Every structure is written in structure tokens, then in C-alpha cells.
Amino acid sequence: MRPFDYVEIRVPAKSQYVGVARLTISGLASRIGFTYDEIEDLKIASSEAITNAVQHAYSEVDEGEVVIGCALYPDKIEIMVADHGKSFNFEETKTKVGPYHDQQEVQFLREGGLGLYLIETLMDEVKVHHQEGVTVFMTKYVGEEQVEENVETITS
Amino acid sequence: MNIQVVIKEEENLVKAFISGEIDAFTAPMLREKLATVQQKENLQTELEMSDVSYMDSTGLGVIVAFYKHVNANNGHVKLTGLSTRLKRLFDITGLGEIMDIETDDKGGNK
Numbered sequence: 001m002r003p004f005d006y007v008e009i010r011v012p013a014k015s016q017y018v019g020v021a022r023l024t025i026s027g028l029a030s031r032i033g034f035t036y037d038e039i040e041d042l043k044i045a046s047s048e049a050i051t052n053a054v055q056h057a058y059s060e061v062d063e064g065e066v067v068i069g070c071a072l073y074p075d076k077i078e079i080m081v082a083d084h085g086k087s088f089n090f091e092e093t094k095t096k097v098g099p100y101h102d103q104q105e106v107q108f109l110r111e112g113g114l115g116l117y118l119i120e121t122l123m124d125e126v127k128v129h130h131q132e133g134v135t136v137f138m139t140k141y142v143g144e145e146q147v148e149e150n151v152e153t154i155t156s
Numbered sequence: 157m158n159i160q161v162v163i164k165e166e167e168n169l170v171k172a173f174i175s176g177e178i179d180a181f182t183a184p185m186l187r188e189k190l191a192t193v194q195q196k197e198n199l200q201t202e203l204e205m206s207d208v209s210y211m212d213s214t215g216l217g218v219i220v221a222f223y224k225h226v227n228a229n230n231g232h233v234k235l236t237g238l239s240t241r242l243k244r245l246f247d248i249t250g251l252g253e254i255m256d257i258e259t260d261d262k263g264g265n266k
């Protein structure tokens with residue numbers, strides 16, 4: 001059995017579906033137990049990635065699709081956003097994504113200005129894979145902020 | 157998911173009441189609405205945002221463009237009624253230091 005629940009959202013590469021995907025991700029995140037603020041962060045970060053994908057897919061073909069894969073763990077959520085409509089294997093693609101140290105790789109993301117910066121700031125880990133389109137892979141852990149703020153953990 | 161923009165012009169003060177969600181879909185509508193504001197010297201503007209429930213970089217882009225436009229004519233843009241969430245978005249992008257922002261803490265709630 002997989003150690004996580006997997007939910008895939010596939011939407012036309014049109015901006016009116018960014019909000020639909022955002023709402024879905026918000027619902028998934030609340031199931032895992034993210035706080036209100038963490039869910040708001042996730043909504044912005046995933047919207048940024050999906051917006052980029054929508055805009056990118058548009059320039060490539062007339063009617064593209066954006067695929068959003070969400071892996072739900074007890075303590076974290078992994079979100080993968082791909083701007084090519086082909087179905088992807090979440091685990092396989094995950095092994096391919098790497099850090100985005102290559103400036104060239106994310107040039108399109110930088111074009112939009114603050115999008116990637118917000119993703120970096122609001123998520124705990126971000127990776128970008130550039131092959132057959134662009135895939136953004138991002139992770140957020142439950143309660144990461146509380147740990148940083150040094151709140152004492154209560155164990156039962 | 158929707159946005160509403162109501163613009164009220166009185167002499168040298170233009171007030172835009174924005175409500176709803178600002179994202180890739182609705183940002184162009186906000187941009188269009190703000191483009192109808194007659195630009196003139198020393199124009200004082202206020203964007204009232206207490207009913208904005210969601211915003212991301214697409215909204216920041218529209219507001220920054222409006223800000224630049226107004227400032228180029230020696231005018232002023234003031235953002236009012238921002239929730240702590242919205243204020244945070246301006247702060248983490250560094251825009252909070254540049255722009256005139258009032259948060260929505262009149263009622264004593266955060």
C-alpha cells in the first residue's frame with residue numbers, strides 16, 4: 001500500500017480553473033490538519049504554480065491541460081503542477097525533479113515576477129523539472145511554523 | 157470565485173472598493189476597472205480592500221501597475237482595510253515598505 005493518498009486534478013489550461021484547483025487543494029490540506037494560515041499559504045503557492053502552467057500551456061498549444069498531483073501524507077502535502085496535459089507518473093516524475101539552480105530552467109517562471117518567489121517563500125521545499133514542459137514540485141509540512149516559533153511540543 | 161470593483165470619484169479623490177478574489181482570472185477585470193480612473197496631476201486614490209478574501213501575485217501586479225501610473229503623475233495610492241493575510245503578502249514581497257498600507261484593525265480584531 002502506498003504511504004500516501006493521491007489525488008489528481010486535471011483542468012483545461014484556462015485561468016478560470018485556477019480558483020477551482022485552489023479550492024480543491026484547500027480542501028485536501030484541511031483534511032491533513034494544516035492550520036488556517038498554512039492553508040492560505042498553500043492556496044497562494046499552488047495558484048502561482050498553476051497560473052504559470054496555464055500561461056505557459058497557452059503559448060504552446062491551443063487547448064492545453066494542466067495536471068495537478070497531490071500526495072497526502074499524515075504530516076505533509078506534496079503538490080506537483082505540470083503544464084503539459086500528458087498523464088504523469090507522480091513517483092517517477094518526483095525522482096526526476098531537481099533544484100532549480102539553473103537560471104535558464106526557470107526563466108519562464110521569473111517572467112511573471114513574484115510568482116516563483118512566493119512559491120519559494122510559502123512552501124518548505126520547491127523543485128522544478130524542465131522537460132516536455134515544466135513541472136513544479138513543492139512540499140509543505142504540517143506545523144512547520146510552530147516548530148520554528150519554538151512552541152513546546154506536547155506528547156501524550 | 158468573483159470580483160467586484162466599484163469606483164467612486166469625488167473631486168481629487170478616487171476611491172475603489174474591491175471585493176472578492178483576485179487571481180489570474182479576475183486580475184484582468186481589476187486592471188480594466190482601474191484603467192478607467194482618469195489620471196491627472198496629484199491624484200489621490202484609495203483602494204479599499206477589506207472584502208478581498210484572496211489575492212496572489214496577479215493582484216499584486218495590477219496594484220503595482222496602478223501605483224506606478226498614479227505616482228508618475230505625482231499622485232498617491234493608499235491601500236486600506238487589508239486583512240493580516242493580505243498585509244503579509246505585501247510584506248513578504250517587500251511592497252509593504254514602499255506602499256501606503258492601512259490594515260483592517262479598527263474593530264480591535266487582528
